[in-house]
Amino acid sequence: MQSMPENSPRKTVAVVGGGVAGMSAACALADVGFHVSLLERRGYLGGRASSYLHPGVNEVIDNCQHVIFGCCTNIVGFYERIGVANKIHWTSDMTMIEPGGRRSQLGPFQMGPIRLPAPLHGMPALLRAGAFRVADKLALARAFRGMMKPGSLSNSEETLGDWLRRHRQTEGAMNHFWRLVIASALNADIEHIAVPYAAKVVRELFMNSAEAGSMGMSIVPLSELYDGAKRFLEEHGSCVVLNANVEGLSWDVLSRRWTVTTRTGPVTADYVVMALPFEGLQKLLPGLPQAPGVADLAKQLEQHAHWPICSVHLWFDREITELDHAVLLDREIHWLYNKGKLQPWRELRGSYVELVVSASREFALLSRDQAIAKAMNELAEFFPVVNTARLEKAALIKEVRATFGVPPGIDAARPGAISPWPNLFLAGDWVATGWPSTMESGVRSGHLAAEALSQAAGRAQNFLVPDLRPQGLMKWLR
Numbered sequence: 001m002q003s004m005p006e007n008s009p010r011k012t013v014a015v016v017g018g019g020v021a022g023m024s025a026a027c028a029l030a031d032v033g034f035h036v037s038l039l040e041r042r043g044y045l046g047g048r049a050s051s052y053l054h055p056g057v058n059e060v061i062d063n064c065q066h067v068i069f070g071c072c073t074n075i076v077g078f079y080e081r082i083g084v085a086n087k088i089h090w091t092s093d094m095t096m097i098e099p100g101g102r103r104s105q106l107g108p109f110q111m112g113p114i115r116l117p118a119p120l121h122g123m124p125a126l127l128r129a130g131a132f133r134v135a136d137k138l139a140l141a142r143a144f145r146g147m148m149k150p151g152s153l154s155n156s157e158e159t160l161g162d163w164l165r166r167h168r169q170t171e172g173a174m175n176h177f178w179r180l181v182i183a184s185a186l187n188a189d190i191e192h193i194a195v196p197y198a199a200k201v202v203r204e205l206f207m208n209s210a211e212a213g214s215m216g217m218s219i220v221p222l223s224e225l226y227d228g229a230k231r232f233l234e235e236h237g238s239c240v241v242l243n244a245n246v247e248g249l250s251w252d253v254l255s256r257r258w259t260v261t262t263r264t265g266p267v268t269a270d271y272v273v274m275a276l277p278f279e280g281l282q283k284l285l286p287g288l289p290q291a292p293g294v295a296d297l298a299k300q301l302e303q304h305a306h307w308p309i310c311s312v313h314l315w316f317d318r319e320i321t322e323l324d325h326a327v328l329l330d331r332e333i334h335w336l337y338n339k340g341k342l343q344p345w346r347e348l349r350g351s352y353v354e355l356v357v358s359a360s361r362e363f364a365l366l367s368r369d370q371a372i373a374k375a376m377n378e379l380a381e382f383f384p385v386v387n388t389a390r391l392e393k394a395a396l397i398k399e400v401r402a403t404f405g406v407p408p409g410i411d412a413a414r415p416g417a418i419s420p421w422p423n424l425f426l427a428g429d430w431v432a433t434g435w436p437s438t439m440e441s442g443v444r445s446g447h448l449a450a451e452a453l454s455q456a457a458g459r460a461q462n463f464l465v466p467d468l469r470p471q472g473l474m475k476w477l478r
């Protein structure tokens, strides 16, 4: 049984869910003096962005490579708060590879001190890129122009697919950019993506500034980052309770306190933050007290749907590529991460690469052997050395509930931090943050819930880290 200090003058908070949303809310609140108990049903923190010892390969691996970008100011702020920001490797280069091996390099222009103002910084590399024909580049320029102005598409109810057809996108632009880079950033088919979300990604990653589009990858397993969150909470007189599956919550009107029933016993608290994925909240809803607005919340939850992400982890007896990551064109495997290079502490004799397949419901249906064989065959088309290398071990991780989709109209199904219940706040990547299903959205939701809670407690605090300001010509487009 977990107990909160009943007579403590500090207000107590139970945060349910130890993903990035819950961790960021918990750390923000502990930072300003709340006594927080972070309750997580699993034996480790991280939720959909975690790592563990995989028994099949006897290695600690991430459930999938998680990438952040410079524009993800809140996850960066969270990493700074818990002292792990130095464990992120940042890069601005993106190598696209075609089957057969031809490479195109995207990234911001820089020659000595000379840089180009945003949004032109990526233009020279795009113009040189062999992966796009001239007609593709013109089509992309046309689409980027249409997405350039913040707010211009915010009321659009169109799907990205329809919008792209209206903007006369070529097959090359569709296959090598929209169906690959943008569909995997949003982890959904272009026919199921709302245009405003795609426009946001295009502006943040390719137009607003070189800094906003730079890409960050952890040099340690994800769970090692969260040791920082546990340490931070303990140093601030708070705690993490693992293996604490929350089964129900009740509100005591007289004492104005919540009792959270967990598998390991009850926890009482003045405030609760529910930092669960939408299906997790949906499951607990019948056990929550009746209140006006609960039926509406239930309807919102029903609107959400999942998209899968699969990752194939391969250990070879030799190096497959000198690149630390790459985008693979025209095949089912989309992204390559050279984990041995990104995480040199692994001291591999050969190499360890991870291949990521986003938004493919077909790939998620393959068996382990089929998926690994397919990944190996396709990888050999990009790197012929795979044909002669020995595969030492392999793992397939299927996350069928990886992300929620962002189809047109989804914003109406994303509630804010304020819930139908007193002193209970909502977080999770699916709540209203304006961001797609990402760690940034999770952390933003955690910071927003912490802001709403601190305000309700009469100690209003700002936790949301502001966006990066657009640079160059983009700053005039506000």
Ligand SMILES: Cc1cc2nc3c(=O)[nH]c(=O)nc-3n(C[C@H](O)[C@H](O)[C@H](O)COP(=O)(O)OP(=O)(O)OC[C@H]3O[C@@H](n4cnc5c(N)ncnc54)[C@H](O)[C@@H]3O)c2cc1C
Pocket: 016, 017, 018, 019, 020, 021, 022, 039, 040, 041, 042, 045, 046, 047, 048, 049, 063, 064, 065, 066, 067, 068, 244, 245, 246, 247, 275, 276, 277, 280, 309, 310, 399, 401, 402, 403, 427, 428, 429, 430, 437, 438, 439, 440, 441, 442
């Ligand atoms: C394969 C994959 C690849 C991804 N790639 C990227 C990427 O490259 N970049 C990026 O930004 N995002 C990526 N994402 C998305 C990102 O992981 C999520 O958006 C983010 O982690 C969501 O965080 P969250 O805290 O909102 O939810 P979750 O991570 O789902 O956290 C919720 C937590 O609540 C716990 N929980 C559930 N029910 C209960 C209960 N009853 N009691 C107690 N605890 C409970 C869960 O165990 C979990 O730990 C990826 C996701 C996946 C799965």
